[in-house]
Amino acid sequence: MNSIQLYQVLPNVFRQRTEIGGEIWRRDITFSKGQLYLVEAASGTGKSSLCSFLTGFRQDYQGSICFDGQDVSALNISQWSRLRRENLSLVWQELRLFPELTAYENVQIKNQLLHFKTRHEIEEWFSALGIADRMNTTVSRMSFGQQQRVALIRALVQPFDFLLCDEPVSHLDEANSNIIGEILMQEIRRQGAGAIFTSIGKHIDLPYNQTFAL
Amino acid sequence: MKLIWKLLRHHISPLQLTGFFFANLFGMYIVLLSVQFYQDVKPAFSREDGVIRPEYMTVSKRITSMGSFGQEHTATFSDEEVAQLESQSFCKSVGRFTASQYKVSCYLGIQGTSSFGTEMFFESVPDAYIDCDQSRWNFNPEQPLIPIILPRTYLAIYNFGFAQSQSLPKISEHVATMVDMTVRLRGKGIEETLPAKVVGFSSRLNTILVPETFITWSNQRYAPDSDTAPSRLLLEVYNPTDDTIVSYLQDHSLELEDNRLDAGKATYFLKLTSGIVIAVGLLISILSFFVLMLSIYLLVQKNTEKLRNLLLIGYTPIQVALPYQLLTIGMNLTVLFFVLICVWISRMCYSQMIWAMFPQIPEGEFFFTVCVGVAISVLVSLLNVLAIRNKIINIWKHKD
Numbered sequence: 001m002n003s004i005q006l007y008q009v010l011p012n013v014f015r016q017r018t019e020i021g022g023e024i025w026r027r028d029i030t031f032s033k034g035q036l037y038l039v040e041a042a043s044g045t046g047k048s049s050l051c052s053f054l055t056g057f058r059q060d061y062q063g064s065i066c067f068d069g070q071d072v073s074a075l076n077i078s079q080w081s082r083l084r085r086e087n088l089s090l091v092w093q094e095l096r097l098f099p100e101l102t103a104y105e106n107v108q109i110k111n112q113l114l115h116f117k118t119r120h121e122i123e124e125w126f127s128a129l130g131i132a133d134r135m136n137t138t139v140s141r142m143s144f145g146q147q148q149r150v151a152l153i154r155a156l157v158q159p160f161d162f163l164l165c166d167e168p169v170s171h172l173d174e175a176n177s178n179i180i181g182e183i184l185m186q187e188i189r190r191q192g193a194g195a196i197f198t199s200i201g202k203h204i205d206l207p208y209n210q211t212f213a214l
Numbered sequence: 215m216k217l218i219w220k221l222l223r224h225h226i227s228p229l230q231l232t233g234f235f236f237a238n239l240f241g242m243y244i245v246l247l248s249v250q251f252y253q254d255v256k257p258a259f260s261r262e263d264g265v266i267r268p269e270y271m272t273v274s275k276r277i278t279s280m281g282s283f284g285q286e287h288t289a290t291f292s293d294e295e296v297a298q299l300e301s302q303s304f305c306k307s308v309g310r311f312t313a314s315q316y317k318v319s320c321y322l323g324i325q326g327t328s329s330f331g332t333e334m335f336f337e338s339v340p341d342a343y344i345d346c347d348q349s350r351w352n353f354n355p356e357q358p359l360i361p362i363i364l365p366r367t368y369l370a371i372y373n374f375g376f377a378q379s380q381s382l383p384k385i386s387e388h389v390a391t392m393v394d395m396t397v398r399l400r401g402k403g404i405e406e407t408l409p410a411k412v413v414g415f416s417s418r419l420n421t422i423l424v425p426e427t428f429i430t431w432s433n434q435r436y437a438p439d440s441d442t443a444p445s446r447l448l449l450e451v452y453n454p455t456d457d458t459i460v461s462y463l464q465d466h467s468l469e470l471e472d473n474r475l476d477a478g479k480a481t482y483f484l485k486l487t488s489g490i491v492i493a494v495g496l497l498i499s500i501l502s503f504f505v506l507m508l509s510i511y512l513l514v515q516k517n518t519e520k521l522r523n524l525l526l527i528g529y530t531p532i533q534v535a536l537p538y539q540l541l542t543i544g545m546n547l548t549v550l551f552f553v554l555i556c557v558w559i560s561r562m563c564y565s566q567m568i569w570a571m572f573p574q575i576p577e578g579e580f581f582f583t584v585c586v587g588v589a590i591s592v593l594v595s596l597l598n599v600l601a602i603r604n605k606i607i608n609i610w611k612h613k614d
Contacts, residue, residue: 057526077530086528112217
């Protein structure tokens with residue numbers, strides 16, 4: 001997948017609004033593979049909705065979203081599953097980890113789909129992010145900041161053309177944000193992928209190609 | 215799969231699954247035991263004679279008190295009466311019973327030793343009415359050996375009356391056909407002894423049958439001048455349940471000898487009883503099916519968020535549904551396994567009783583019951599699998 005196009009997309013919840021500001025909704029926008037994008041906006045402007053629309057989790061919008069020119073509303077369940085395994089990776093704002101599993105199991109449950117990364121590579125990321133000692137701790141016993149790092153690692157153990165990160169460092173300090181930025185950039189460059197980051201102000205310092213205000 | 219199972223097994227209720235297990239166990243047990251019992255007992259009621267085809271009926275004149283004192287001129291059928299019967303619409307053909315007109319004594323023994331003897335008689339019907347190997351059912355005066363078909367009741371009287379009271383061994387039909395018989399025939403100043411062999415048993419013909427060729431030969435030899443008018447007729451009908459048969463027989467003071475109607479009623483009641491029991495078993499099975507579905511639905515409901523998250527990270531609905539589907543299939547197969555063992559044990563308990571009562575019936579098939587059990591399990595598992603799949607698809611579509 002080389003591009004994501006948005007044509008006059010507007011969440012249904014905003015339909016009644018007379019004035020739609022920002023640079024995403026009701027616009028024609030193209031996100032290209034290999035580019036970095038930052039979507040900045042205040043809370044309640046639809047950043048998470050955008051991520052949900054792009055991963056097929058929600059369809060409550062008007063307008064159309066296309067992947068390489070194909071309208072995503074025509075995709076069936078198995079096509080979406082394949083996209084989520086091989087083309088699109090997402091770090092959810094609410095993380096969507098499994099609290100009963102350990103940090104490593106949360107990563108492995110995704111990695112075992114395609115066996116994309118080795119255990120060694122995963123352990124290196126845990127070490128780099130300072131949570132190596134928490135690998136075998138159940139996620140329910142970890143802080144939100146630690147969980148955020150686990151969710152980031154989980155997003156990287158798959159092939160992707162686009163990485164979507166919904167407020168990925170909202171609970172992390174600057175040092176950890178920078179480490180995450182390095183790891184993310186390494187993997188994005190290695191895969192030649194594009195990335196869309198959303199932020200309410202605090203964001204990872206990366207060489208974004210374009211910034212949108214929502 | 216291991217991680218998925220670890221994740222999704224949360225909220226499994228052992229109590230609910232145990233409830234399903236026993237409910238399904240009882241339901242399936244009742245169904246399969248009824249099927250097996252029906253299979254085992256059915257031949258006792260519906261087994262064909264083996265030597266006389268089912269559409270044949272034995273007809274005789276009604277014996278009255280007056281007739282017993284010789285005031286009614288005859289109990290035999292004249293040619294006109296036979297012709298009249300043959301002309302009836304329900305009648306396909308009429309065969310005449312021909313009785314021996316001379317004295318017959320029979321002696322039994324094994325390996326040449328004679329054990330006991332009795333006076334008796336022979337009758338024959340046309341060979342075409344006998345459904346028996348024709349090579350065994352003939353008589354050749356050059357090499358005389360008389361094939362005999364005995365009423366099955368004779369064997370029952372021996373086994374359950376005589377043998378039981380005298381502590382003698384019971385004999386099967388097969389053993390009976392190996393017994394040496396000697397027949398002494400006397401008439402017209404001639405007395406001869408001929409060997410005989412039992413070749414079969416009949417439940418429907420209450421007479422000692424020999425081939426027609428033998429009766430013709432022996433009547434000519436020992437009683438050439440006697441009257442051979444038949445006292446009984448074998449009626450071949452188009453439809454044994456035809457009402458006109460009964461009214462004709464009543465109008466002409468005739469009666470049927472066999473108990474086919476009784477056997478039919480018994481079979482009907484056997485079917486009815488088995489049907490009711492099977493229905494009760496099926497009802498329990500259906501209820502247990504709903505218990506399992508309810509249990510799985512609750513499990514899926516409680517794990518909805520996890521299932522949704524698995525779908526969002528790239529798992530397909532098939533992969534996500536698989537653990538629950540395997541769980542139900544495993545439960546169904548386990549139940550089937552235990553039910554088949556229970557049915558097998560139950561069958562061993564009741565079969566001794568059945569075969570003591572009906573020694574002539576063949577052993578019923580257990581394989582058929584296994585097939586029914588597998589069919590029910592496969593059907594139920596298929597319904598479970600589809601229901602779970604739909605449930606997961608609904609989660610995908612945010613309907614749950």
